[in-house]
Amino acid sequence: MSITPLAAVPSAHRTAPGFRGRIGRDARSGHYAVPHRYRLHLSTACPDGLRLAIGHHLLGLHGSCPVTFLPAVPDCPGGGHAALRPLYEASAHHYTGPALAPVLSDDWSGRIVSTHAPEILRDLDRFPGDGRPSLYPRGTESEIEAVERLCAEGIQEAAQRAGRADADPAERAAALDLLLDTLGRLERYLAGEEYLVDGRLTAGDLELWVSLVQLDTVHRYHLDASAVHRIAGHPALWAHARRLAAHPAFGTHLDLDGIARRHHGHCQGLEAAGAAVQILDWTRHASR
Template sequence: MTVTTPAAHVSVRSAPAFRGRIGRDARSGHYAVPGRYRLHLSTACPDGLRIAVAHTLLGLDAVCPVTLLPAVPDCPEGGHSALRPLYEASAHRYPGPAAAPVLSDGWSGRIVSTHDRDIMRDLADRFDTGGPSLYPCGAESEIEAVERMCVEGIEGAAQRAGTVGGDAAECDAALATLLETLGALDRWLAGRTCLIRDEVTAADVELWVALVRLDTVHRHHLDAAAVQRIAGHPVLWAYARRLTAHPAFGVHLDLDGIDRRHHAQCRGLEAAGSAVQILDWAAHSAR
C-alpha cells in the first residue's frame, strides 16, 4: 500500500517516559518469560486500546496478564495513582504523570516501556503463541506508513478540522486532508478483507482504532455536513464494522469510558456533528 503522509502539520506526541525493549535472550536483560511481565492499560485511551486488541489477537492472556485502569485518570496531572509506585521505583522522584500504558517487569518491580507501539511489537515478536503474524516479514514499511496515515491523515487532520475558533481556511484544509485520506482508504479496501495482507495485521489495529476515535471523539467537534461527508465512504466503514464484530476487537470497546475520558479532557464546544453517529459500535461489538 502506497501512502503519502500529509506534510502540512506535524503532530507532537509526548516522548515516552520509558522505552526499554524485550530482547531475545538473557543477555538483553529483559527477555521473554511467560508470567514475568504485566500490562497496565485503559482501553478508553487509544494507545491502551491498540495494545489490548493486539494482546487478544496474540492469545497472551496466560503469558502476560493485564491490569485494567479506569477510563479517566484520577490524578490532576493526568496520571493514575495506581501506577505511581511503579514509576517511582523505576525513576527516583519521577516528576511526570504516572500515565498508561505501561509494560512492567514483575521480577524487578520496574517499568520496561510506556511506548505503545514498541510494546505491541515486542509482544508479537517475542512470545510465540501460534497467533497471527501482526508484523509479517516484509510488511514493516507498509505498517509504518499506515501508522503515519492514521496519526496525520486521520487523527491530526480531524483535530485541526474541529479546532474551535481556528482559522477557517486551515480548518477547511484539514478537513480536505481527512476526506482525501478516507477516500484513498475506501478505494484501497474495495475487494479486500484486511488492509495489507489476507489476515489481520498491526495495520488493521492501527486503522480500526483511528476510525473508532474519529466517530466517538472527533466528530463531536465537526459540523453535521462534515460528518456526513466522512460517513460517505461505505467500504471503509463496512471494514470497521467487520473488525468490530471480531472477538479481539469489539470486546475491548469501552464506549462509555471513551466518552467520559473525552469530556474530562476536552474543553472544546460540541458541534452539530455530535448528533450524526456513523456506526452503531455497540450493536456490532462481539461480546
C-alpha cells in the same frame, strides 16, 4: 496494500514518553521475551490502551502476560493513575510527574520497561507462541508503518485540527480536506480487499480501526453535520470497521462509556452539529 502513495506521508511526531525499554529476543537484551515476567497496565478508553488491549488479545497472551485494566478517567490530581505511582517511583528517582498509562512493567524488578505504546505492541509480537499469527508479518513492516503514519496524520491529527474551534476557518477546511482525502484513499483500497496489508489481519488494520473509533466517538463532536456526512460516505471503510467490531478481540474491548467520560474530562473544545450524526452503531456491531 500498495504503499507507494502512502510512503510519502512524513513520520508522525508523538510526544516522547519517559520510558522506552525494549524486549529483545534473548537474555543479552536485559529484557527478553519470557512468559509470566511482564504485565500491561492500560485503560481501553485511551486510544493507545485500546490498541494494546486488542493486540494482546489477538496474540493470545492472556496467560503469559497479564493485563491490569485502569479506570477511564485518571484518578490523580493533574492526571495519572494512583495504581501506577509505585511503578514510576521505583523506576525514576524522585519522580514527580504524572503516572500515565499505558505501561509495560517487569514483575521481576517491579519497574517500568516502557510507556511507548507502538514499541510495546511490537515487543509483544515477539513473545513466543505456537502457531499464533503475527501482527507484523516478516516483509510487511514498511507497509504497516506507512499505514500507521497515514492514520496518525491523515485521520487522527487532521480530524483534531478540523474540529478546533479556535483555528482559522481556512486551516480547518484544509485539515478536513486532508482527512477526506485520506479516507478516500483507504476507501478505494478496501473496496477490493478485506484487509490493508498482505491479505491478512495485521497491526495496520488495528491502527485503522482504533482511528475510526476515535473519529466517530470523539472527533465528530467538534465537526459540523455536513463534514460528518461526508466522512460517513465511505461504505467500504465503515464496513471494514463493522467487520472488525464483530471480532472478539476488537468488540470486547470497546468501552464506549469510558471513551465518552475520558473525552468529556479532557476536551476543551465546543460541541458542533456533528455530535448528533453517529456513523456506526458500535454497540450493535461489537462482539460481547
